[in-house]
Amino acid sequence: MKLTLEDIGRLAGVSRSTVSRVINDQASVSPDVRTRVQEVIRNTGFMPNAAARSLVSSRTGVIGLVIPSRVHNLFEDPYFARLIQGVSAASNQAGTTLSLFLFQTEEEEEQLYPRVVASGLVDGVILTATRMGDPLLARMATGDLPLVMIGRPDIDGISYVDVDNHGGAKLAAIHLCNLGYQRIGLLGAPVSTTAGLDRLNGFIQGLATCGLALEPQLRADGDFSEGSGYVAMKELIPHEPDAVFAASDTMALGALRALREAGATVPGDVALVGFDGIAAAETSIPALTTVRQPVDATAARAVQLLNRLVRGDSTEAISELIPVELVVRESCGAARLAAGVEVT
Amino acid sequence: MKLTLEDIGRLAGVSRSTVSRVINDQASVSPDVRTRVQEVIRNTGFMPNAAARSLVSSRTGVIGLVIPSRVHNLFEDPYFARLIQGVSAASNQAGTTLSLFLFQTEEEEEQLYPRVVASGLVDGVILTATRMGDPLLARMATGDLPLVMIGRPDIDGISYVDVDNHGGAKLAAIHLCNLGYQRIGLLGAPVSTTAGLDRLNGFIQGLATCGLALEPQLRADGDFSEGSGYVAMKELIPHEPDAVFAASDTMALGALRALREAGATVPGDVALVGFDGIAAAETSIPALTTVRQPVDATAARAVQLLNRLVRGDSTEAISELIPVELVVRESCGAARLAAGVEVT
DNA sequence: GCGCTCTCTGGGAGCGCTCCCACGGGAAGA
DNA sequence: TCTTCCCGTGGGAGCGCTCCCAGAGAGCGC
Secondary structure: OOOOHHHHHHHHOOOHHHHHHHHOOOOOOOHHHHHHHHHHHHHHOOOOOHHHHHHHHOOOOEEEEEEOOOOHHHHHOHHHHHHHHHHHHHHHHHOOEEEEEEOOOHHHHHHHHHHHHHOOOOOEEEEEOOOOOOHHHHHHHHOOOOEEEEOOOOOOOOEEEEEOHHHHHHHHHHHHHHOOOOOEEEEEOOOOOHHHHHHHHHHHHHHHHOOOOOOHHHEEEOOOOHHHHHHHHHHHHHHOOOEEEEOOHHHHHHHHHHHHHOOOOOOOOOEEEEEEOOOHHHHOOOOOEEEEOOHHHHHHHHHHHHHHHHHOOOOOOOEEEEOOEEEOOOOOOHHHHHOOOOOO | OOOOHHHHHHHHOOOHHHHHHHHOOOOOOOHHHHHHHHHHHHHHOOOOOHHHHHHHHOOOOEEEEEEOOOOHHHHHOHHHHHHHHHHHHHHHHHOOEEEEEEOOOHHHHHHHHHHHHHOOOOOEEEEEOOOOOOHHHHHHHHOOOOEEEEOOOOOOOOEEEEEOHHHHHHHHHHHHHHOOOOOEEEEEOOOOOHHHHHHHHHHHHHHHHOOOOOOHHHEEEOOOOHHHHHHHHHHHHHHOOOEEEEOOHHHHHHHHHHHHHOOOOOOOOOEEEEEEOOOHHHHOOOOOEEEEOOHHHHHHHHHHHHHHHHHOOOOOOOEEEEOOEEEOOOOOOHHHHHOOOOOO
């Protein structure tokens, strides 16, 4: 049995309009009437119908999180679970509902796209995990649906929140330099992603500040996944790096596996630094030194930004850079070096 | 510039009603009119307004996925990422939109619950990761919102899809028995979850078929997390099990870490079998023998069931048990034993 | 005391769609 | 030829809400 505003009004002895005013917290309702109506609402457990509401207000209170993880294993990375969780938490706090759009194939993307943007299902969209030159981003950007990206987009005029990939990678490089490593390699993320590109450039710049350069044979790229880190590390081993920076913790974990298989110790033979700060990096053996990015904060900022756009508080594109932090654990060998062990 | 049915009708030279018929694929539209209307729709990129649609039809085409992961670290488990992915994929295929409700705190749950069920935001709900005696489940069950659980509920009259936890755990126990292990321990999942309980009972029953019993000191429970597996394994080590079944792969990975720290080899000193079949179980060293559950299939069945309930095709509670599969890798020692190495 | 303003309240209109009924016209049967 | 039926189509009604305007009554100054 569905209640309507009219029903509540009848029960409280007022009109539909007054009930609406109470629900929407508008002024010009006398205190006693307001409490009376609130009483009835509480007793009946009434909730205004979302569809009717959004039909007239053309606002749904729903935001969309779009992740075109065409690469299936991309989702294997705990980063995305954390991100979804973070966005969900922020959305809950903002009083909005979260709809999740995971596009696994180009076809799904094609099919779902109109539904997301044209049907008015969502007030706005948070988009992440796009590639550079992604047609999806281009399409979304031209639409009039409020859009915020998590991760730097490769085109202008889009609001986004990004972690300081460049700065973080630079930090990692300098850290390894300072520990005295000379042959520092990179397990890169795809340069078709801005994160991958920024981490690459930051890393190179970090090395440069120490007077080092990234030797081409000491670089192999992966796709953020464990398996790709494993494969990439195998490529590097013959060229005998004494330290390696992996563009994601998950890749670093894969590298760890490759090194263990090759009989190399970490950090004894090869030092290792990751990026992200996933939970598994704490419990790996050795524990992974990493550049921690605050995923929750990033997600929260994205939701806030989006809501601002939805409300129309600001129309120009805003961007924000979230700082990262180097977490020194065992895999970089800092502790051993501090204890006076020589780098071999 | 928002188009309406009326606009499309005008452009195609027909009425609003006819356009509606075309969109909803109803009979009694002449072929030429139908194509003419479809043409206009394609050219304009028109999508019917979801709010107006659901206002009159009281169907939103949205299903909710509710995960009350009050224990934050529960989400650390890649199982949930896979589950969300699976549900999303199935929802996409069914043509519905997925809304995600992650309740991180009791408070959030309290706040969001009315919005989920009373506002008509969703047509139905998939609920998972509840505890036994969970008030949330009780509340949902009494509502008139179609509900399907993933995982066996502890109350009757609810449709659900569950993997064969009992059978899987039994399989694992028998496998270890058959390999000749005598002191077989258990790293249990919380018995406040039906999955934990079923895996416990299945395990005990499996041992029983081999004439073994679960010694109390060879059992320690965790909460599915890596850390809890680590702690639980530490408890077991002094009692010298020769094999251990962990109620989740993530816990098994924690156990692996504890064993390595203790200087015990796997499977040489202690054999290990997990449950779930997460990706990390393949790449761990040694690779984890595990009971693989088909998460995608489970999610897909849940979505199908829910949609059947939403359409009103069936009103009685349906349940389904998804079979699991033992995946033999290295950690159980099967290969070594086959090669003639003695169990110590 | 009268008119003015201001506060509070009620009801009409309409958001864009689906459902239902009515109606015109062609085919089929008598 | 006329009636009957059915197919294809159009338009009214109404889903439950918000917005806007109008009106009632209270309070105030002159």
